Amino acid sequence: MPINASKIESILENFVSGTNDIQGATLVSTDGLSLASVLPNAMDDEKVSAMSAALLSLGERIGSELSRGSTDRIYVEGDKGYGVLTDCGDDAVLLVLANQSAKQGLLMLEIKRLTEELKLILM
Amino acid sequence: MSRSELGDFCSIVCFKAAIVGMEDALGEKATAIALTTAGRSRGKNLAKDLGLTGVNADWDLIRDKIGFALGANGTKLCKIEKIVEEDKLIKVSTSETLGSAGEVEGSSRKCTFTLGAVWGALEEITGKRLRGSHTESLLRGGNYDVFEFSPLV
Numbered sequence: 001m002p003i004n005a006s007k008i009e010s011i012l013e014n015f016v017s018g019t020n021d022i023q024g025a026t027l028v029s030t031d032g033l034s035l036a037s038v039l040p041n042a043m044d045d046e047k048v049s050a051m052s053a054a055l056l057s058l059g060e061r062i063g064s065e066l067s068r069g070s071t072d073r074i075y076v077e078g079d080k081g082y083g084v085l086t087d088c089g090d091d092a093v094l095l096v097l098a099n100q101s102a103k104q105g106l107l108m109l110e111i112k113r114l115t116e117e118l119k120l121i122l123m
Numbered sequence: 124m125s126r127s128e129l130g131d132f133c134s135i136v137c138f139k140a141a142i143v144g145m146e147d148a149l150g151e152k153a154t155a156i157a158l159t160t161a162g163r164s165r166g167k168n169l170a171k172d173l174g175l176t177g178v179n180a181d182w183d184l185i186r187d188k189i190g191f192a193l194g195a196n197g198t199k200l201c202k203i204e205k206i207v208e209e210d211k212l213i214k215v216s217t218s219e220t221l222g223s224a225g226e227v228e229g230s231s232r233k234c235t236f237t238l239g240a241v242w243g244a245l246e247e248i249t250g251k252r253l254r255g256s257h258t259e260s261l262l263r264g265g266n267y268d269v270f271e272f273s274p275l276v
Contacts, residue, residue: 032156033254033275050160054153061150 007121008036015114021102022110023081026095027088027118028052035092052095056085086111089119132199135224142235155235162239169193169240170247177250182206182213189244201237204267211274213253215241216267223261223268230262238270245272 012025016038026037026045032053034045059071076083081099084107088094094115098107125131145154170176173188183206190203201220206213222234234257242255252275259269 030152032160033252046160046163050156054149054156057153057156058149061153 003035004121005036008118009038011114011117011121012036012038015110019110021099021107022096023099024097025114026052028093028095030056030091030093039097048095052085052093056087056093059085082107084108084111086115088115089122092118092122094118135221138221139225155233158235159239159242162236162241163243163246164239165236166240166243166245167247168243170244175244175248178248180248182208185248189241193240200240201234201268203241213245213249213272215245215270215272217241217270218261218267220261220268226262228262232262233257233260234268234270237268241270242272251275 008027012027016022016025024037024039024043026039026048027035028037028049029035030053032050034049037045037048039045039048055074056071059074063069063071072087074085076085079100081097082102082104084096084098086094086096094111096107096111096114142154142158145157149157169189169192173192175185175188178185186203186206191197193200194202201217204216204218206215208214217234217237220234220237222232222237223230226232238255238257242253246253253272254275255270255272257268258271259265259267261268
């Protein structure tokens with residue numbers, strides 16, 4: 001069944017515009033292709049997609065090589081904000097960007113809700 | 124800076140060692156994503172340089188131009204044997220690919236950079252986002268290394 005990219009994009013748009021401190025979100029395939037994205041203009045969608053998939057794959061390798069188990073999430077914390085990569089089923093990876101004001105607990109809860117919604121569409 | 128004695132070419136042995144080293148450090152999947160992405164960028168730039176952006180040319184002409192640039196008289200990445208399009212599926216048959224060089228029969232190695240290079244060129248030529256895969260291999264009984272591309276969405 002083909003992926004409904006416009007529906008995914010609409011969900012991402014609602015998430016980004018309706019959640020405080022979120023700056024962008026993108027859903028990419030595990031081989032690094034963009035499925036839908038709502039990112040700040042300066043960001044190159046294709047590069048972000050490849051980075052996201054490669055980073056999650058690297059996290060999975062760290063998990064297995066260093067006996068950390070399966071990787072659910074990779075969390076990047078910088079002085080300007082957060083980048084959170086989350087496994088979104090067998091075929092997709094979700095990247096969410098948030099500013100430094102974001103409350104981490106709330107951010108994780110919102111991401112969890114979003115991944116559950118997206119997984120239903122990707123099934 | 125140009126290399127006055129060594130020229131533009133470097134041995135496959137060194138290139139393959141770089142790939143195997145990346146796979147050891149980063150894992151096969153992350154390496155494949157990085158090399159395919161690098162290839163796509165290379166392919167897009169190549170198609171731009173050849174003036175093929177958005178052209179509506181026949182696939183034989185495109186095969187000749189891309190094949191010349193990547194083949195025996197070009198960068199020697201691979202030979203492009205044929206490009207055919209059937210029902211929105213573009214099939215590119217290649218031979219003497221960089222990925223298959225030095226591999227034993229039955230090896231599971233896939234062409235990642237070469238797949239990406241052809242992929243990027245086709246995206247630039249067609250103006251469409253494509254999904255690509257390596258479907259047939261010289262190393263696993265195929266007559267060619269075949270790359271297939273279909274519209275992403």
